[in-house]
Amino acid sequence: MSTEMTNVNPGAAPDAEVFDRFYGVIPAGGVGTRLWPLSRAAAPKFLHDLTGSGSTLIRATYDRLAPLSDDRVMVVTGTLHRAAVLAQLPEIQHENLVLESEPKDSAAAIGLAAAILYQRDPSIIMGSFAADQVITPVEVFQETVREAIHTAAQGYIVTIGIHPTHPSTGFGYIKAGEALAIDGAPSAHAVVEFVEKPSEDTARSYLRSGNYSWNAGMFVAPVALMLKHLLENEPELHAGLMEIAEAWDTENRRETVLRIWPTLPKIAIDYAVAEPAAAAGDVAMIPGIFSWDDVGDFAAIGRLNPAEENSELTVLGEGARVYSENASGIVVSDTKRVIALIGIEDVVIVDTPDALLVTTKDHAQEVKKAVEHLKASGDTDVL
Secondary structure, three states: OOOOOOOOOOOOOOOOOOOOOOEEEEEEEOOOHOOOOOOOOOHHHHHHHOOOOOHHHHHHHHHHHHHHHHOEEEEEEEHHHHHHHHHHHHOOOHHHHEOOOOOOOHHHHHHHHHHHHHHHHHEEEEEOOOOOOOOOOOOHHHHHHHHHHHHHOOOOOEEEEEEEOOOOOOEEEEEEEEEEOOOOOOEEEEEEEEOOOHHHHHHHHHHHHHOOOEEEEEEEEEHHHHHHHHHHEEEEEEEEHHHHHHHHHOOOOOHHHHHHHOOOOOOOOOHHHHHHHHHHHOOOEEEEEEEEEEOOOOHHHHHHOOOOOOOOOEEOOOOEEEEOOOEEEEEEEEOOEEEEEEEOOOOOEEEEEOOOEEEEEEHHHHHHHHHHHHOOOHHHHOO
């Protein structure tokens, strides 16, 4: 497969031509098990307003991308979430809502978007941004993406690296190499390698070196180049996705998807494309100098929603009825039940009609274990 770009608007100025080729892609998958019982299979975290802004995470993601793509945005999500996504994003065109009958990990989701867009126009540059991240300020993010688009137009898969604020062991890292001389992208660097979630000592050494960024899973790339690396590293997955893409805008879409999608291998985009492409010298990075949070647990919700003045307790939920005395932490209420907290610190309470979570901020990451236990014991009605 050729990676040569087709100029779709030969008469346009270079900048305009590059940005006219940009298409936003929003993978909206995952349940967010560390946010149970608020986030569930039928209502994952991207469908919730977790910042108190009045906007759900997926709506905010779309609104960040639309000014860059002129509303050329594709969403990849589960069949179960079709109605909820359309209710929140009524602008999405039917042909740009890609539904997964079952989750197949990020390489299949992002790869299918790339394959469909390639069928429509091989010169498209796609930008993939997860539906469940919180980013501010938006203007800085958008300028970073513009640099990424300029860099991708020079034949790179571009990742946006997040400046690490602490030695996190929960994120993968990106090691930056030499600066690249690319017009319109003064902060572009080559990527030496992607590295797995490190130990705390290793993470501290990464921060001291200044050469490492968090991997937030943001990718901007020519669709032809994404598919080239997918073909080289996961030929079975590539073949299946291309067959689906060829049928996507035809009357054979449903039959082809039902026949092929269940047979596709599960693999993350990092392993299928990003890591081998970096080893081949085809990956660049733009540093993201903006505030970023993947809202991974209830402690994150506490960070994103500071307590009101003269209080150490964050309360979320319309009509929440909470009394506190010498208490700190976060309460998320989806009921009218009165919740009273007295003399308790850094608590996390999530109250829903059919499930109650009580933990602390320090143990917020362990909520996933409760979900795993409930699944194993057959209590799937609350998942």
